[in-house]
Amino acid sequence: MTSADVLIVGSGAAGLTAALNLADRFKVTVLAKGALNEGSTAWAQGGIAAVLEPGDTFDNHVEDTMVAGAGLNDREIVEFVVENAPAAIERLQKLGVPFAQEGNALHLTREGGHSHRRIVHVDDATGWAVQEALQRAAEAHPNITLVPDQVAIDLATSRHEERYSGAGNVWGVYAVDRKSEKVHLYTARATILATGGAGRTYLFSTAPRGATGDGIAMAWRAGARVSNMEMMQFHPTCLYNLEVKNFLITEAVRGEGGRLVNPQTGKRFMTYYDSERLELAPRDVVARAIDAEIKRYGLDYVHLDISHQPADFVRGHFPNIYDKLIGLGIDMTTQPIPVVPAQHYTCGGIIVDRDGRTDLPGLYAAGECTESGLHGANRLASNSLLECFVFGEAAAQHIAAHWEALPPVPPIRPWDESRVTDSDEEVVIKQNWTEIRRFMWNYVGIVRTTKRLERAQHRIKMLTAEVEDYYGHFRVTPDLIELRNLLQTADLIVRSALHRHESRGLHYTLDWPETLETPLDTVLVP
């Protein structure tokens, strides 16, 4: 057993921000399920939204966030995050993030749904620079212990106390060590879930392999509510390539003038779908437009074309994307880029309040695994890293301010493996994993119907019985843990989608095409 004051599950932007804000006072342990930089944070391209130029205002940023979110956002939370954005950027600069400059000021790029230029960035690889800076600071701090290769299985709760108190607290996690394959108990007075999203529930996703909704599934199993899980964001422009399946082409390409063109007709089609905002309409609008063109014309992809801009400008703004595409035989300064929509972001998640508190005493959460009220029915571009910084800090501040009220950890039972054996058929895991991702893509994608959702639900019920049986008989492995969570998350997405009898933001269904007057969260209670 390993004890810390605070345990953080996740070493991305949310987890490391929380750790750095706690470490001057507390001993903090941070777990990651693979290498420390394997979450979505390191993959972020476009940047971080903040009001930084005199012509822009907080009200503009709040309004843009609410419009993108189709009114489902919590306005107070949106204001809280937007107003804290400039300070978050300043702290990142102090940590050494080398944001692109224009003269003496930060260079601000533009993305869909933003009425102003307000995205700070490090060329087209912002997340990598942010992850490096946060990790460097965390590694240098004597009170932070970073432990990679620990796959959290479940939260340790009152149910695991040696003498059951019935208080319902969370006391840490059980996690399997990838190297020793042993299950380890990590305890703490406060636990923060910062486990990222659930993108890998879908066949095509821009998210890294580990985005399997682990934190959402663990919190749900322990008794925390989740909400708006049907709001799965599809990014309009993922590279279409038979070898490279999940390479994002940042929205900033459209922000800097990139146009979407139907390769068969040669026409710029956004004029038909959103004649005012064109390629810079919110993501749900652009993704649906591409989906409609692909289906109508029987296409494999559409074209994203920025070749009308000067070649130096394109190479200067998008050096990493340019290099990647050149390696694949596409010169974006002279040729259009083939793109398709792909799952990109999980807007729903564990319900948290403004302090990052979940429903369970001692359990906090921050970042993409949460539903804080910021994103509503569709996240505005580059608001996600921002949410990680603001809520990572808010959770840390709440823990520090209420430390004395957090009870000490009672004796917790170790993991019990007495009734399981080693798996005899690993192929079951691979088969089920692929099946879930495929039917989620086909039945629970950009355009939904009740019939398709019910089909998905039927498959989920059958697979759940199979996987739970497997889980009950065999020793846990990282793949089995992820499969179980993927299935749990898929179930939450489908149940939420079936609950919503309207089309709003990212949830678009042919059976309920209207948008109801009053926006209501879909809240699932365990």
Ligand code: FAD
């Ligand atoms: P992550 O960075 O995903 O980190 C999750 C952490 O949890 C990892 O350390 C992982 O190992 C750990 N973990 C998960 N499960 C377990 C487990 N069971 N046990 C132990 N550890 C676990 N947002 C923006 O604002 N701007 C952008 O430009 C932008 N670009 C993006 C580009 C791409 C390609 C993608 C995929 C996303 C992009 N996003 C962007 C979204 C943004 O990157 C993510 O929402 C954000 O980084 C999430 O951070 P996080 O800290 O919540 O989780």
Ligand code: SIN
């Ligand atoms: C992008 O660069 O297009 C991604 C930005 C985001 O997801 O916020």
